[in-house]
Amino acid sequence: MTKETDESIMVPAAVIKRLPKYHRYLEELLNEGREKISSQQLGEIVGVSAPQLRQDLNYFGNFGQQGYGYNVKKLYNSLAEVMGIQQKSNMVLVGVGNIGQALVNSRDFEKRGFYLSAIFDTNPKLIGLEINGLVVKDVVELKDYIAENDINIGVITVPASSAQEVANQMIKAGIKGIWNFSPVDLKTPPNIQVENEHLTEGLLRLSFKVKEE
Amino acid sequence: MTKETDESIMVPAAVIKRLPKYHRYLEELLNEGREKISSQQLGEIVGVSAPQLRQDLNYFGNFGQQGYGYNVKKLYNSLAEVMGIQQKSNMVLVGVGNIGQALVNSRDFEKRGFYLSAIFDTNPKLIGLEINGLVVKDVVELKDYIAENDINIGVITVPASSAQEVANQMIKAGIKGIWNFSPVDLKTPPNIQVENEHLTEGLLRLSFKVKEE
Structure with missing residues (x-):
């Protein structure tokens, strides 16, 4: 039907x-x-x-x-x-800090067909570490990795100061969608889709509503 | 003015x-x-x-x-x-799993006047552990803790199956706002404010938009 x-x-x-x-x-x-x-x-x-x-x-x-x-x-x-979740989506994640690690460890999204293919960071202390089965790669490898693999979505969990630069690299390498946890509004071309998870903004909205009540 | x-x-x-x-x-x-x-x-x-x-x-x-x-x-x-962030807000968090730990470790929200007073879990392996200066308490102490301290906001980072029960306890103890990371829509009285962070839903929306493009 x-x-x-x-x-x-x-x-x-x-x-x-x-x-x-x-x-x-x-x-x-x-x-x-x-x-x-x-x-x-x-x-x-x-x-x-x-x-x-x-x-x-x-x-x-x-x-x-x-x-x-x-x-x-x-x-x-x-x-x-x-919703495009019958076909499998491959993702890369950049920024293995607190939120990044939580996402790598939980991987709730795998049940929905979203797979983390690789994770990246700039910190030499983190590069080479294994987290929940994935080895942290050097972010200098990001562009080649995306270009050479079938990656649809980039996850950004870096500090605000480097989020735009990471987004630029992802887009140049051919990524179509960005799941952004950094508290910045990324500047992206119109054909690139961005979904923001600005967590603290949610808390601020909550605080406002509690105060209004 | x-x-x-x-x-x-x-x-x-x-x-x-x-x-x-x-x-x-x-x-x-x-x-x-x-x-x-x-x-x-x-x-x-x-x-x-x-x-x-x-x-x-x-x-x-x-x-x-x-x-x-x-x-x-x-x-x-x-x-x-x-927005109600000039007065300090005290929060409790229940559920020291991946996302819970990421929030306890990052505490980005403290810059905005939101303080974590205490964190709770049901897991005996976690109770008593110290995470970024906070000792994990047994969730059986939750209601008394909220009632005896000046807590405005409850953060829920437990699995979906126990989220409603945690919310009920928070509300009974007098909490006014809930910041909910569990993938359920909580049933709450109208005077209780809820802000949902349903992370995987954001990813699904992104996937849909990428597919539409």
Whole structure:
């Protein structure tokens, strides 16, 4: 029932933002052995109205069946495809500090098809160390490594002062997406996608909301 | 020139979202020794239009002076006050795994007035360990600790399966805000503020945008 994916389709940012959440809840339902679910029920779980849910999913194809609801597994797989996580993504990470090490150690994202291929740092004390099965490489090797391997995404966990330089090198080497944990807004060409995780900004927003309450 | 803070003022979420960014750029300008800046210039740096910037800041008071622009230090301090970061905030953290340890070790947020008072875990191998000057406490002490100390914010870095239980305990003990790193949407009463850092969702959004490009 899925309609052909229309490459020219425009999807609102608010919808894109909700997709990972739908995907996460569907995974939980799958793990619980659930086979089908109504838009009403799924909406309740996720916290959006049923019409909103149907409208969101309609951007990507006609997933539901009238009077039956959604097939959990089919919807899960379709969303994964829409989000580009059925094909495996290879990533490099630069900056093996606190947050970098936490990401290398946890690798929660591997369950979703994102693999860390290599990790880099400038610190001679870290280069050569093995962290959770990956040996820290010298950042001078970054560009060649990206160019010679099939790397889609670069993770930046360096201090603010060197984040732009690392981003520049990644982009020159052909990376298409940057997952940025440095507290700077990177300057990048329009064809490069950036997702920022500015953690302290989240804390500041929280503090503001607590104060308002 | 700042008008009295009106406690009943409604501020759009989009504006709240931009405040930490304004604050961060103003800090950089302060560090560079900059004394004043026009709304035009500040807007350019931050990436919003000058009218947008003036409109955003007007929610909180008349910061600028016609024909002069903003006094960097005054604006920085006013924003800090608005965001509730002039008063010190004390936090507890529960879950000393990968991300938890990274937060305890980096403590970037201390520069902004957020202090970790205590850290907790359920794992007997971790309880009693010292991490960056803080000794890991048993989570059974959590409620009493929060009740007996002046704690505003709880940081949750436990696995998804125990996040709601930790949140419940924090709320019962009187915490007003939760900074949640667990990949679950916590169920909380309306007077409790939650800021989610669902890291893998950011990566999924990035993957989707890269695929769309």
